[in-house]
Structure formats: structure tokens, C-alpha cells
Amino acid sequence: MYALIDCNSFYAxxxxxxxxxxxxxxxxxxxxxxxxxxxxxxxxxxLGIKMGVPYFQVKEFCKRNNVEVFSSNYALYADMSQRVMSxxxxxxxxxxxxxxxxxxxxxxxxxxxMQNLDEYGRKLKAIVEKYTGISVGVGIGxxxxxxxxANHAAKKYSATKGVCVLTNERWIRRLMQITDIGxxxxxxxxxxxxxxxxxxxxxxxxxxxEPEKIxxxxxxxxxxxxxxxxxxxxxxxxxxxxKQQIISSRSFSKRITxxxxxxxxxxxHVAKAxxxxxxxxxxCGFMSVFATNSAFSSSERYTPISGQYxxxxxxxxxxxxxxxxxxxxxxxxxxxVRYSKAGVMLSGICQHDEVQLDMFDTQSESExxxxxxxxxxxxxxxxxxxxxxxxxxTVFIASEGIKxxxxxQMSRELLSPCYTTRINDLVVVK
DNA sequence: TCTGGGGTCCTAGGACCC
DNA sequence: TCTGGGGTCCTAGGACCC
Numbered sequence: 001m002y003a004l005i006d007c008n009s010f011y012a013x014x015x016x017x018x019x020x021x022x023x024x025x026x027x028x029x030x031x032x033x034x035x036x037x038x039x040x041x042x043x044x045x046x047l048g049i050k051m052g053v054p055y056f057q058v059k060e061f062c063k064r065n066n067v068e069v070f071s072s073n074y075a076l077y078a079d080m081s082q083r084v085m086s087x088x089x090x091x092x093x094x095x096x097x098x099x100x101x102x103x104x105x106x107x108x109x110x111x112x113x114m115q116n117l118d119e120y121g122r123k124l125k126a127i128v129e130k131y132t133g134i135s136v137g138v139g140i141g142x143x144x145x146x147x148x149x150a151n152h153a154a155k156k157y158s159a160t161k162g163v164c165v166l167t168n169e170r171w172i173r174r175l176m177q178i179t180d181i182g183x184x185x186x187x188x189x190x191x192x193x194x195x196x197x198x199x200x201x202x203x204x205x206x207x208x209x210e211p212e213k214i215x216x217x218x219x220x221x222x223x224x225x226x227x228x229x230x231x232x233x234x235x236x237x238x239x240x241x242x243k244q245q246i247i248s249s250r251s252f253s254k255r256i257t258x259x260x261x262x263x264x265x266x267x268x269h270v271a272k273a274x275x276x277x278x279x280x281x282x283x284c285g286f287m288s289v290f291a292t293n294s295a296f297s298s299s300e301r302y303t304p305i306s307g308q309y310x311x312x313x314x315x316x317x318x319x320x321x322x323x324x325x326x327x328x329x330x331x332x333x334x335x336x337v338r339y340s341k342a343g344v345m346l347s348g349i350c351q352h353d354e355v356q357l358d359m360f361d362t363q364s365e366s367e368x369x370x371x372x373x374x375x376x377x378x379x380x381x382x383x384x385x386x387x388x389x390x391x392x393x394t395v396f397i398a399s400e401g402i403k404x405x406x407x408x409q410m411s412r413e414l415l416s417p418c419y420t421t422r423i424n425d426l427v428v429v430k
Numbered sequence: 431t432c433t434g435g436g437g438t439c440c441t442a443g444g445a446c447c448c
Numbered sequence: 449t450c451t452g453g454g455g456t457c458c459t460a461g462g463a464c465c466c
Contacts, residue, residue, distance in 0.1 A: 030434090031434035035432075057432090220441095246436090251433090294433085296433055341434095
């Protein structure tokens with residue numbers, strides 16, 4: 001038995017938390033560079049604002065309807081998320097944090113929950129809301145896919161009061177019959193289209209399909225979904241594994257047409273990715289550097305550039321990685337392209353004890369230790385003295401450039417204060 | 431003018447090995 | 449001249465998730 005707890009309109013709810021004046025008002029949150037709408041409060045959804053639309057298309061509409069608009073404030077969301085998750089951890093021994101605003105709980109071997117699932121679900125909801133101010137929906141089912149389905153019902157049907165437990169076979173069947181196939185966890189746009197073509201429109205129609213047939217047509221992933229809908233658990237609680245791939249990339253607030261500027265942007269991403277790499281105590285063997293102009297322009301040809309670098313010995317040293325990135329950039333750079341985005345991807349990731357040494361490497365062990373000590377010190381300094389307003393770290397490599405002089409840096413014109421993570425942004429009650 | 435960013439898993443096909 | 453059968457590893461691409 002699994003529970004799925006999902007925060008309601010998470011980013012928008014976070015923005016409302018410290019702004020009581022926004023109660024019952026429509027609020028939307030934008031993606032990086034104030035590009036698209038990525039979160040909407042209940043009121044904003046009721047106005048008909050769609051998820052994922054470019055902001056410039058609805059800017060006027062928002063103004064006319066007094067919609068409060070925010071840039072995304074990840075420092076705030078990440079901190080609030082942590083509070084929600086630790087509250088859940090105090091209420092259940094097995095918690096899998098699935099995303100910034102969702103968590104699965106495994107209930108089967110937790111008698112406190114199993115005794116009365118509905119009561120437990122309501123307790124989860126009430127306590128999280130009381131401790132954090134974030135409202136959540138709770139779905140409980142025999143498998144993760146059913147818990148997801150229950151969660152969807154808890155949000156959609158007000159009669160559930162935000163908590164839906166799927167144990168009654170007749171209810172499950174009824175809910176499946178009135179729910180569109182596209183709502184199922186694991187069925188995306190493509191699968192929905194293909195399923196519709198075969199006459200499968202509702203969740204129930206997928207649930208009664210022969211799993212073997214689904215496997216032949218769609219593969220094992222959708223077969224598992226089908227089995228899960230029938231109560232056979234195929235997807236368990238996952239433990240936190242080190243990432244096998246680390247990406248850092250971002251669009252620029254304005255186009256870059258200069259090799260030096262583009263290289264600075266890439267070096268900034270290398271530094272960020274390298275620090276994530278060290279956070280999970282890993283080393284990387286491959287690095288891929290990429291940049292591109294806009295894919296949406298009709299007047300320019302879409303020109304993605306990319307290049308790879310293989311390290312002789314897996315590394316986590318920012319200096320080595322930036323050196324490699326600069327080398328790759330100088331090889332792949334194409335002139336006269338109006339670049340709109342760049343980034344870096346690390347792969348071939350291994351743990352400390354798995355590093356394959358280079359037979360011809362002249363670096364001694366003590367040199368290697370010095371390297372990691374230096375990087376640890378950089379990380380320590382940067383975590384103790386948090387980024388400034390321009391996102392500049394305290395200690396950085398010169399190739400990254402001075403952020404406040406970089407006109408292409410992400411724009412966040414509608415940024416709210418970091419209420420919970422910056423001392424100067426604390427709310428003052430007079 | 432302005433369109434996010436970061437992940438996972440699975441499969442097919444080619445290169446290569448014995 | 450004839451050229452099997454079984455396996456691994458890697459990569460690219462396609463699907464999905466939030």
C-alpha cells in the first residue's frame with residue numbers, strides 16, 4: 001500500500017505563504033528568464049490561464065485581471081519543500097521524495113497507517129498544512145500508479161476533501177471509467193494518441209487490456225502500468241542513488257554572439273555541475289558541452305553545436321573540467337550564430353572507489369589528495385557564504401567571469417524575497 | 431522581441447569478442 | 449571456397465516524469 005502526497009500548486013502556494021494580502025487572488029509563477037508559466041494558483045487556473053504558455057502571450061491578460069506574477073524563486077521553493085518532506089518523514093518511516101513537491105510513502109509495513117487508511121491520510125494532510133502552511137492532496141492505493149490515480153481524484157473531486165483512498169473495488173472501477181487515459185502516470189502525449197487510435201479512451205479500458213498485448217505494442221514500461229492499475233505492484237520505493245548524469249544549462253536573457261562571452265557562460269555551468277558532482281562524492285569520465293540558437297525562430301537556421309571530452313582519469317576538479325570545456329568550445333564554436341542557450345552535461349559518473357587510474361598518469365597520490373582538499377574547501381566556503389544577489393559564488397574560477405557584468409545572465413524581474421533563506425529578507429512584523 | 435531545466439528507463443543496432 | 453552462435457558493451461533515439 002502506497003500513499004502519494006502532492007503539494008497543491010506548489011510554487012504559487014509558496015509565493016502566497018508570506019503574503020497574506022494575496023489570499024484568494026490569482027498568482028502565477030514563471031520559468032527561468034520569466035519565459036513560461038510553470039505554476040498557477042487555483043484562482044489563476046479558474047481564469048483559464050494554461051500551464052506552459054509563454055508569458056509574453058498572456059502578459060496583457062494578466063495585467064487586466066490583476067494576476068500577481070512572480071519569477072521563480074528556487075531558494076524559497078527548495079527550503080519549503082524540505083520542510084514538507086521532513087514533516088512527512090516524522091509521520092512515516094519510509095518516504096521517497098519523488099520531486100520538489102511530491103513524495104511516496106510506503107505504508108504496508110506500518111501498522112499505524114494500515115489500521116485506518118482514511119484517518120491516517122487526513123492526519124498527514126492536516127499536520128503538513130499546520131506545520132508548513134502548504135496545502136496538499138493525499139492519494140492512497142495498492143500500487144504507486146493507483147496512489148497517483150487516487151491523488152488525482154483527491155484534487156479533482158471536492159467531495160474527497162483532499163484525501164482519496166482506493167480500496168473499494170467498485171469505486172476503483174467507477175473512477176477508472178470516468179478518468180481519461182492521459183491522466184495515468186506513465187501515459188504521455190504520444191502513448192495517449194496511440195492508445196486512442198486503438199479505441200482506448202479511459203483508464204478502465206487500459207486496465208482491462210491483456211498486459212501481454214500491451215507489451216507487444218508498447219513495451220514493458222506500459223505493461224507495468226497496466227499491471228499496476230490491476231493492483232499488482234511493479235514499481236517499488238526507490239532509494240537515493242547518485243545521479244548517473246548531471247546537467248547544468250540555461251537560456252540567456254539576451255542573445256550571445258561573442259565567443260568569449262559564450263565560453264564564460266559555459267564555464268559557469270561547468271563550475272555548477274562540478275559542485276553537484278562533488279556533492280554526491282562522484283567523479284565524471286565524460287563531459288559534453290553544448291550551445292544553440294533559438295529553435296523557434298523562422299528567420300534563423302537552428303544551429304546546435306556540441307562537443308565531447310573524455311578525461312584520462314575521472315575527475316571532479318573544477319579547474320581541470322573548465323580547462324577541458326574551454327578546449328572543446330574553441331573547437332566547436334561557430335561564428336555569426338545568435339546563441340540563446342548553453343550548458344554542459346557530465347556522464348561516465350563513478351564513485352571514489354571505482355575510479356580507474358591511468359597507467360601513465362604522473363600525478364602522485366598526495367597531489368590527488370591536495371586536489372580534493374582544495375575543492376572541498378571551495379565548496380565549504382561557498383556553502384557557508386551563500387551566493388549574492390547576482391548568483392555569484394564567493395570563490396570561483398576566473399574563466400567564469402564576473403556575473404554582475406554579464407548582461408546575458410538570467411533575468412528575474414519579478415523575484416520575491418528569499419523569506420526563509422536570507423537573513424536580510426526575513427519578514428518583519430510591526 | 432519575448433517559448434524552462436533536469437532527470438530516468440528501455441530498445442535497437444552496430445562493433446567487437448571468443 | 450566455405451563463414452556459426454552466443455555474448456557484451458556502447459550509443460542514439462524515443463518515451464516518460466516533474
